[in-house]
Amino acid sequence: MRAHVYVTLKPGLLDAQGKTIKSALESLGFKGVKEVRVGKYLELDLNHGGTKAAKRDVARMCQKLLANPVVETYQIAIDQR
Amino acid sequence: MRAHVYVTLKPGLLDAQGKTIKSALESLGFKGVKEVRVGKYLELDLNHGGTKAAKRDVARMCQKLLANPVVETYQIAIDQR
Numbered sequence: 001m002r003a004h005v006y007v008t009l010k011p012g013l014l015d016a017q018g019k020t021i022k023s024a025l026e027s028l029g030f031k032g033v034k035e036v037r038v039g040k041y042l043e044l045d046l047n048h049g050g051t052k053a054a055k056r057d058v059a060r061m062c063q064k065l066l067a068n069p070v071v072e073t074y075q076i077a078i079d080q081r
Numbered sequence: 082m083r084a085h086v087y088v089t090l091k092p093g094l095l096d097a098q099g100k101t102i103k104s105a106l107e108s109l110g111f112k113g114v115k116e117v118r119v120g121k122y123l124e125l126d127l128n129h130g131g132t133k134a135a136k137r138d139v140a141r142m143c144q145k146l147l148a149n150p151v152v153e154t155y156q157i158a159i160d161q162r
Contacts, residue, residue: 036125043116
């Protein structure tokens, strides 16, 4: 089974990389972009049996390694493949 | 409206960052992780009217700036908010 993890900065925190990308898009002629926020996307292939246990384990991985819980939040989606 | 963009390395290419994360997870005691692949996740707030036009524009942004089409692929999801 596969876990998809989306790690993003907490709302309200300045996303310098996003601001830079927004400026670059504008200078390339793309209008109408109000805001860009950048995060990480991780795909984890797991040997787990159950969705619930997998989600709990991946949440622990996020807390310990994949995200910085002080400034980042994460979302986990489990895919039964 | 909001566009969600997922940029990942093309399948088959070595993901060194992913391999490092996998080793780190193992050394933290997380068993059963077969593979980790790392990508970028971007949220773009757009002024666009139509979903179709927005998706086309975001695809052009990916080709020009957000992804490296030589080694990366991208997926776009449009969210009507």
